[in-house]
Amino acid sequence: MKKLGLLLISLAFVQCAAPSLNEKEVEEFVVSHYTEKVGYEAAVEGFKADIGKDFTMMHTLWGGSRLFPIENVEADWFYEDSVTVEVFDIYINGGTAVVMGSDSYWIDGVRTGKSRFNGTVIKEDGNLVWKRYSYAQENQRAMDMVWPSVEGEGSLDAYNDMRYAMVNLRNSDGMAISDSLVAAYPDWASAHLGQLHYYILANDEANLRAALAAAQSKLEGASLAEKTLISAYNPDLTREERREVLAKAISFAGDDPLLKFWYTWTLDSNEEKIAVLESGLNRFPESSVLNNMIAYVHMDDDNMEAAQHHLNVYMRIHPDEPNAYDSMGDLYVEMGDVEGAKEMYSKAAQMHPDFAEVSTAKAAEL
Numbered sequence: 091m092k093k094l095g096l097l098l099i100s101l102a103f104v105q106c107a108a109p110s111l112n113e114k115e116v117e118e119f120v121v122s123h124y125t126e127k128v129g130y131e132a133a134v135e136g137f138k139a140d141i142g143k144d145f146t147m148m149h150t151l152w153g154g155s156r157l158f159p160i161e162n163v164e165a166d167w168f169y170e171d172s173v174t175v176e177v178f179d180i181y182i183n184g185g186t187a188v189v190m191g192s193d194s195y196w197i198d199g200v201r202t203g204k205s206r207f208n209g210t211v212i213k214e215d216g217n218l219v220w221k222r223y224s225y226a227q228e229n230q231r232a233m234d235m236v237w238p239s240v241e242g243e244g245s246l247d248a249y250n251d252m253r254y255a256m257v258n259l260r261n262s263d264g265m266a267i268s269d270s271l272v273a274a275y276p277d278w279a280s281a282h283l284g285q286l287h288y289y290i291l292a293n294d295e296a297n298l299r300a301a302l303a304a305a306q307s308k309l310e311g312a313s314l315a316e317k318t319l320i321s322a323y324n325p326d327l328t329r330e331e332r333r334e335v336l337a338k339a340i341s342f343a344g345d346d347p348l349l350k351f352w353y354t355w356t357l358d359s360n361e362e363k364i365a366v367l368e369s370g371l372n373r374f375p376e377s378s379v380l381n382n383m384i385a386y387v388h389m390d391d392d393n394m395e396a397a398q399h400h401l402n403v404y405m406r407i408h409p410d411e412p413n414a415y416d417s418m419g420d421l422y423v424e425m426g427d428v429e430g431a432k433e434m435y436s437k438a439a440q441m442h443p444d445f446a447e448v449s450t451a452k453a454a455e456l
Contacts, residue, residue, distance in 0.1 A: 110182075110184055110185060111182050111184075111185060111186070111187050111211070111212075111213065111218075112182070113180050113182060113187075115218065116180050116182065116187040116189065116211055116218065117177050117180060119140075119211065119218040120175065120177055120189055120191065120209075120211070121175055121177070123137075123140045123220070124173045124174070124175040124193050125172070125173055125174070125175065127168050127170070127173050128168055128170055128171065128172055128173060129168060130165040130166070130168050130169065131165040132168075133165070133167075133168035134163055134164070134165055134168070137163060137168070138160055138163055139217070139219075140218075140219055140220055141158060141160050141219060141220055142212065142214050142219035142220055142221045143214060143219075144157065144221075145157070145158045145160070145219070145220055145221060145222075145223070146158065146221075146222050146223075147222070147223040147224065147225075148223075148224040148225075149224070149225060149226065149227075150224050150225065150226040151226050151227075151230055155222075155224075158223075169197075170195045170196055170197055170202065171196050171197050171198060172195075172196045173193060173194065173195050173196070174193070174194045174196070175191055175192070175193045175194075176191055176192045176193075177189060177190075177191040178190045178191050178192070179191075185212055185213060186210060186211075186212055186221075187210070187211040187212070188208070188209070188210055188211075189207075189208070189209050189210075189211055190206075190207070190208050191206070191207055192204065192205065192206045192207070193205055193207065203227065203228075203229065204227070204228040204229070205225045205226060205227045205228060206225065206226055206228065207223065207224065207225040208223075208224050208225075209221075209222060209223040209224070210222040210223070233345065234342070234343045234344045234345040234346065235315075235343050235345055235346045236280070236313070236315040236316055236319055236339075236342075236343045236346050236348065236349065237313065237315070237343075238278070238280055238316075239278065239279075239280065239311055239312050239313050239316055240275050240278045242274070242275065245271075245274075245275065248267055248270070248271055248274075249271065249280070251267055252264050252267040252268055252271065252283065252284045253283070253348055254378075255267060255284070256283070256284060256287045256348065257347065257348055257351055257378060257379035258378055258379065258408070258411045258413045259291075259413045259444065259445075260411075260412070260413070260442055260444055261287065261288045261291055261292070261444055262288070262443065262444050263442075263444075264283075264284035264287055264288060265284050265285055265287075265288040266284075267284055268281060268282060268283060268284025268285045268287075268288075269284075269285070271284075272285070272304075277308050277310075277311075278308060279305045279306070279308040279309050279312045279316060279317070279320055280305075280312065280316045280319075280320070281305075282301050282302075282304055282305035282308075282320070283305075283319070283320070285297075285301040286298065286301050286302060286305065286320070286323040287323075289301055290323055290325070295325050298323065298325055299325065302320070302323055302324060302325075305320050306320065306321075313342070314342045315339060315342035315343040315346075318335060318336075318338050318339040318342060319336075319339050319343075319348075319349065321335055322335045322336050322339065322352065329356055330356075332356050333353070333356035333357065336349060336352050336353040336356060337353065339353075340353060345370075345373050345374075347370055347374055347377050347379050347380050348379070350366055350367065350369075350370040350380065350383075351379045351380070351383055353366060354366050354367055354383055354387075360387050360390055360391055363383075363384075363387045364384060364387055364388075367380050367383055367384040367387065368384070371384065375403075376403070376407045378404055378407070378408045378411060378413075378414070381400040381401070381403045381404045382400070382401070382404050382413065382414070382417050384400050385397040385398075385400040385401045385404070385417060385421065386417070386420075388400070389420070389421060389424050394421065394424060394425050397421055397424075398421060401414065401417055401418050401421055404417065405418060410441070412437075412438040412439075412441035412442040412444070412445040412449070413438070413445070415434045415435070415437045415438040415441070415449075416434065416435065416438040416445055416448070416449050416452075418434045419431045419432075419433075419434030419435040419438065419449065419452060419453075420452075422434060423452075423456070428456050431452075431453070431456060432453045432456055435449040435450065435452050435453035436449070436450075436453060439453070
């Protein structure tokens with residue numbers, strides 16, 4: 091007990107002795123650290139001075155934390171014209187500050203890089219320094235999507251809800267959201283996506299052509315990704331022609347799971363299908379549509395174990411999606427588990443009217 095008391099006293103002394111920081115000085119340090127990281131050789135000494143002893147850093151997308159090799163700092167690192175920084179938050183506890191923010195790098199008015207960071211700042215030998223630092227570069231995020239070309243309160247959420255319904259085959263839900271978006275944004279081509287999806291899967295060519303004509307009359311202001319995706323719903327396209335259109339769309343929005351889903355449908359080789367789907371799952375490992383799609387490819391390859399792994403992911407993360415249970419029913423059929431398949435089909439049929447008929451019919455055939 092005596093030793094514990096001495097320890098507590100010593101800790102209290104250390105805490106009292108640590109110089110207290112204030113938000114203003116920390117923010118000024120952070121801003122100057124970034125904005126002075128220009129000018130090649132002129133930036134080197136100032137940069138080194140801002141680095142504390144045993145400074146440890148981590149890129150949040152790969153690797154572990156590591157000691158920063160300050161001896162490797164070179165003038166060639168600091169080639170930008172300017173650096174700007176936005177401080178989001180500073181939390182101070184005595185002599186320690188935790189800073190969250192974003193830094194951008196510029197050459198001739200062009201932003202060449204942007205990252206988000208979280209770092210720890212302390213005073214060392216009377217000067218503020220970085221002690222710990224983690225960051226992620228924005229260009230390494232999955233951002234190449236078919237983004238909506240309109241802005242409005244709730245428009246992005248509704249657009250995402252429509253797409254989510256589409257890829258999970260709640261086609262009537264996607265259609266309903268699409269109808270509401272067309273009414274709210276009468277000049278927005280991509281508002282028709284839910285309609286196009288519904289009609290092409292229903293083999294309703296007359297309504298598909300009408301919806302496609304309406305969407306293509308509104309392409310002014312649409313992105314190339316939007317325009318190309320919409321054109322892929324043309325019922326006159328052959329399988330090979332649709333594949334070419336979707337490959338082009340992927341060149342504009344290569345991270346988009348909806349595009350990978352449709353593109354995979356057009357491929358002939360299971361090896362190619364798996365390669366496309368795995369590239370998507372590397373970005374979005376919890377994706378409903380990508381896990382579902384790759385499960386069917388594995389089933390076709392008679393790899394039921396791999397298929398079940400992906401459908402388990404689908405069901406665990408998206409338990410309210412009837413398609414997850416319908417797909418698991420299909421897998422059980424392939425595995426010879428009739429009772430398990432009936433149970434899955436029954437659950438899917440009860441969850442959503444879009445599955446009531448088709449899943450019930452599958453169960454009745456067993």
